[in-house]
Amino acid sequence: MRSILLLLTAGVLLSSCNSAMQTFKAGQKKFEMGEYELAIKDFEKAAAANYDPAKANFLIAESYRLSNRLPQSVDYYGKALASGSQEKDLRYHYAFALKAIGRYKDAADQLSKYIRPGLPNRVYSDRAKREVENLEAIEELQKRPVAYEIENISGLNTAGSEFSPIVKGEELLFTASRKEVVYKTNGLPMLGLYKAKLNSPTEIGTPEVFSASIFKDDVNEGTPVFSKDGKTMIFARGNNGKKKGNTYDVDLYIARFREGAWGEPERISVSDSASWDGAPALSGDGKTLYFCSNRPGGRGGIDIYRANIDNSGRFGRAVNMGPDINTPGDDMFPWVSPDAKLYFASDGHPGLGRLDLFVATRSGGQITVENLGLPFNSRFDDFALVEVDSTSGYFSSNREGGKGDDDIYFYKKSK
Secondary structure (H helix, E strand, O other), rough: HHHHHOOOOOOOOHHHHHHOOOHHHHHHHHHHHOOOHHHHHHHHHHOOOOOOHHHHHHHHHHHHHHHHOHHHHHHHHHHHOOOOOOOHHHHHHHHHHHHHOOOHHHHHHHHHHHHHOOOHHHHHHHHHHHHHHHHOOHHHHHHHOOOOOOOOOOOOOOOOOOEEEEEEEOOOOOOOEEOOOEEEOOOOEEEEEEEEEEEEEEEEEEOOOOOOOOOOOOOEEEEEEEOOOEEEOOOOOOOOOEEEEEEEEEEEEEEEEEEEOOOOOOOOOOOOOOOOOEEEEOOOOOOOEEEEEEEOOOOOEEEEEEEEEEOOOEEEEOEOOOOOOOOOEEEEEEEEOOOOEEEEEEOOOOOOOOOOOEEEEEEOOOEEEEEOOOOOOOOOOOOEEEEOOEEEEEEEOOOOOOOOOOEEEEEEOOO
16 A cells, blocks of 8 residues: 555656646747746746756746846846856846845845856956946945936826837827737737827826827837927837847838828838847937947947938938947937937946936047936936926836836926
């Protein structure tokens, strides 16, 4: 009888192990396809069954990181490390996750342990060394709040994501996760372009779809910029959650307003179909396009590029903005003010959180980059700033106290 019970117990354990292994493998397939939200569920089940907890927890953490949910990755990187994970870049990613939740000393400790002779990933190593210096500057940044007030646009923001505001006439245009189709990468609805009437800088009318001819159910669309006359729009479209090669299929499109409606968008020539391109901006005279890309030949992650536009509307060659602007990290969401200042977000320049807001100015041939400080920046993502005038404007943030994921905030100079 005892032998039979032992056999039955062994059979149950073997069946359970096989089930956990199959769940883990299913998670790996979803992870490879970029379906991170679905992969997380499988890896969590595998970890709960104690199937390769070091690998399962690491892949949960990576799924959160790669779907831009860095704070949620912290505990899982810690569990992977405690389980004996030997993933070579774990401490690097763990450090940035710790920074995202304000654990600056712990982040510096992880980076110090990560930096070692013979490190195979030179880009990560260079960025890790730079980030150790950046973390030392945080205390000084926290001592320099600027005289601005910020307010959450509560009538517009939801539990989903709202970001990249643009004022167009008497309307506020923005990007939001409100489509019916769910994006498998992060479990949120797909992104679309929306508009709402501005009754005041902080009070808006009922949001609605920006344009039925632009709106597509099964892809992400967002981050628009308009020509001075408002009749030409460049925006990002793509990314249905499926990977194309080693990257996501996101390109820049152009659409024109004719006979009372927006025409069919066309991909612009400067967009690299093999790379991620997004967050376009235009210079005040409309002759230069700025945008973000992770195309080969950059400084690190996502870089800011520019391309000239001739009188016929043709785009010139994309030129990297160089090391004064771009870092080994991500440099994104450019916007050019009327006085030719370049505002952008970065996690590579010294900052309080993941993405901080910066302004770049040129004087005497020299470019100076300055952190905008508190209250614009927090230990969370702060990005996509646009001015209404010299004393007020809007930006996006997923900071604490918001209504959901990314929210839109109004800022104005204190009296």
